[in-house]
Amino acid sequence: MVGVIVLLLWLVLIPLVVGGITATVVDGRRGNLPFLWITGQLILWAGFQFVCVPLILKEKRFFTDFTKPINAENPLLSLGTLYLAVAAVFLCLGLIQHVRCLRRNKISYCVVSGLSKENGKWYLVLWCVFWVLLLFQMFQAVFMTYGDGDDAFYVAVSTIAEESNTMYQKLPYTGGSTGLDIRHGLAPFPIWIAFLARISGVPAVTVAHVAAPLMLIPMTYGIYYLIGGKICRKHSEKLPLFLVLTELLVLFGDYSLYSVENFMIARSRQGKAALGSIVIPATIYLFLLILERLQENRKITFRLWLLLLCCIFTGCMCSTLGAVLLCMITGVTAICAAVSYKKWRILIPMALCCVPAVCYAIIYVLA
Numbered sequence: 001m002v003g004v005i006v007l008l009l010w011l012v013l014i015p016l017v018v019g020g021i022t023a024t025v026v027d028g029r030r031g032n033l034p035f036l037w038i039t040g041q042l043i044l045w046a047g048f049q050f051v052c053v054p055l056i057l058k059e060k061r062f063f064t065d066f067t068k069p070i071n072a073e074n075p076l077l078s079l080g081t082l083y084l085a086v087a088a089v090f091l092c093l094g095l096i097q098h099v100r101c102l103r104r105n106k107i108s109y110c111v112v113s114g115l116s117k118e119n120g121k122w123y124l125v126l127w128c129v130f131w132v133l134l135l136f137q138m139f140q141a142v143f144m145t146y147g148d149g150d151d152a153f154y155v156a157v158s159t160i161a162e163e164s165n166t167m168y169q170k171l172p173y174t175g176g177s178t179g180l181d182i183r184h185g186l187a188p189f190p191i192w193i194a195f196l197a198r199i200s201g202v203p204a205v206t207v208a209h210v211a212a213p214l215m216l217i218p219m220t221y222g223i224y225y226l227i228g229g230k231i232c233r234k235h236s237e238k239l240p241l242f243l244v245l246t247e248l249l250v251l252f253g254d255y256s257l258y259s260v261e262n263f264m265i266a267r268s269r270q271g272k273a274a275l276g277s278i279v280i281p282a283t284i285y286l287f288l289l290i291l292e293r294l295q296e297n298r299k300i301t302f303r304l305w306l307l308l309l310c311c312i313f314t315g316c317m318c319s320t321l322g323a324v325l326l327c328m329i330t331g332v333t334a335i336c337a338a339v340s341y342k343k344w345r346i347l348i349p350m351a352l353c354c355v356p357a358v359c360y361a362i363i364y365v366l367a
Helices: 002-022 034-057 077-105 123-142 150-166 191-198 203-231 236-251 260-266 273-295 304-317 319-342 345-353 354-367
Strands: 030-032 108-110
Touching: 002 034, 002 304, 030 034, 034 077, 034 191, 034 260, 034 273, 034 304, 034 354, 077 191, 077 236, 123 203, 123 236, 123 260, 123 273, 150 191, 150 203, 191 203, 191 273, 191 304, 203 236, 203 273, 203 304, 203 319, 236 260, 236 319, 236 345, 260 273, 273 304, 304 319, 304 354, 319 345, 319 354, 345 354
Parallel strands: 030 108
Antiparallel strands: none
C-alpha cells in the first residue's frame, strides 16, 4: 500500500506541482491541470536524462545505501541522491510559482475547460464515452498484458539495475558482468522504471506492466486533448468528439506489431512507445503554440522554449533515435516558420534547443 501511495505521489501529485513552473504558458489566468501534469512530467524526465547519462558514462552507482558506511563501494554520489535533489529543486520552484499565481489571482485550475450543460446533452454524453473508452484501454493494458521479445531486455535492465545497484554494466539476458552498454545507456528509460521501483519498493516488473501504462496512456490522451483544443478552438463543442475518434483509431490500430497504437497500449512501458505516443505529439503541440505566437506577433516566452528543450531531452531519454527525429522535425518547423512569417531569428532558439540531442548523437557516434 505504501508503494502505491509513493507511485501516486511521484507520478501524479509531484508532476502537477512541478508543472507550476510553466503554469501560465497557455493561458495567463487558467491552470489547465492536464497541461500542468504533462509539462511537470516532461520537466522531471528531462532532469532525469540530464543527470542520469553522465553518471552512466562515469559508471556510478544506481543508489546510495545510507544504512551502510559511505565508501568507494557505496559512494554518496549516485543517481538516486543526485536526481532526488534535482527533483526537490523542481518541486520547490513549481510550488513557489503556484503560490505566487494564487496570491496574485492569476490562475484558476480546471480539468476540462468549457464543460457546461449549455453545449447540449450530446456534449456531455461524448465526454462520458471518452472516459469509458479510456478506462477500457487502461484495463486492457494492465489485465491483458503480455511479454514480448523486448521485455527480455528492457524490463531485465530495470530489474538488474534495481538489484545490482549498477547501470548498464551487466548483461540483461544472463546477469553476467560486461562492459558499459553506451548505446542503451544514452536512452535510460528503463533506469527510470528502476528508479520508481526503488523509491516505492514495488518490483520493477510490476512498475513496468502496471504503473507505467496507468500513467502513460492517460498522459497520451492529455496531449491529444491539448492538441484538440487548438484544432477545435472555434468549435469547442467538437473537442470530445475529436478525442473519441482518436480513441477509436487507437482501439482498431493494432494492424501491426510496430504501429504507434500497438506500442501505446501493449508496450507503453518501453521508451520508444513514450517517444511515439507522448514526446513527439507534445513537441508538435509546442510547435503549435510557437507558431500561433509568431502569427499573432506575440512574444515567445522563455518558459515555452524551456518546455521545448525538455521535450528534446525527454526524447533522447526514450530512445537514441529520438535525438535524430526531434532534431529533424524541429529543423523543418524552424525553416517553415522562418520562411512563412519572415522571422529568421526563430532559427536561433530552435537550433539551441537541439543542442542536447546533437551532443547525445555525437557521443553515440564516437562511442
